[in-house]
Amino acid sequence: MDTIEKEYHGLGCNWIKRSLRLTLLVILSLVGLLSTNGNAQCLPAITISPDAPLPNGMTGMFYSQTFKHQGGGYSEVSWHIPYGAVLPPGLTLNHDTGVLSGTPTTAGTYYFFVRATATSNGWCYGERNYGITVKAATVMTFTVSNDPVTVGQKITLTAQVSATGGVTPTGTVQFAVDGAPVGSAVPLVGGIASTDITAPNGGSNGSFLTTAVYSGSESAWPNSGRFMISVYHYSLQDDATGDQLFFSSNGNYIFKHYDGASSLILKGKGTILPSILPCTVFLQHNAADREVRVEFNTCEQVGAATVIYQGVAYSLSQGSK
Secondary structure (H helix, E strand, O other), X not given: OHHHHHHHHHHHHHHHXXXXXXXXXXXXXXXXXXXXXXXOOOOOOOEEEOOOOOOOEEOOOOEEEEOEEEOOOOOOEEEEOOOOOOOOOOEEEOOOOOEEXXXXXXXXXXXXXXXXXXXOOOOOEEEEEEEEEEEEOEEEEEEEOOOXXXXXXXXXXXXXXXXOOOOXXXXXXXXXXXXXXXXOOEEOEOOEEEEEEEOOOOHHHOEEEEEEEEOOOOOEOOEEEEEEEEEEOEEEEOOOOOOEEEEOOOOEEEEEEOOHHHOEEEEEEOEXXXXXXXXXXXXXXXXXXXXXXXXXXXXXXXXXXXXXXXXXXXXXXXXXX
């Protein structure tokens, strides 16, 4: 009887010991699971910064992000990407410095874990999950239908956006004139957005600034363009050649002659002459290399001009003049 009781008590003690060990393992496991991003082999756990998510990247542009660790009681760690996770193509993680860097090549969103393992204790590590969105690089071509223009003239602003890697840009384009938005943002259709504006007075500079800002999308990087447009009060266009002369009430003018390799753009400032004729404006400019004479009827929008530059004469006639 004594032997049976001893064996029974011995079995009971062993069962209690095993239960205690099991309970302790469960507690330690829970501590490891509840640790921010470490494991139960080192307390306090190794934690990794920065917080997620990571900044976006752009294809073709160098990217760099440094990871840091704290806790665990170890000053030196090695860095790895566990679980067979895939980094954005073109990026690599330096095992010694914790720097993720390179030039992304493919647009997309990539998820992965970063692990910091104590150099002197491979059982002590911390890890954290991250995501990086790589957006396709974009190119914006911003054009205007006319330049120069006259005050009050209707012109069209057009923004064409393309992206690398076969990505089709979506999103919107916000147009503006001298910093003031033109209506609401215009959605891209086939990579193109456009809007019409009325040319404002260019003020003392004789020009105004137009801008187009592309919002970007989940897969395409934002972009922008700008165009400075010269604006004048009056304009003449020759009925036969298409040559143009724009001028303003302060005497500023620009002459455009279209003839392939012999084309000419001539800017200057002349004098607005007094006129007793109704609706009639006269411009004259005499200089060493040129002579410019303009007569323009602002009511009928007809006129004539003669430009002599370096001995070559150009004549313009618009309408009945």
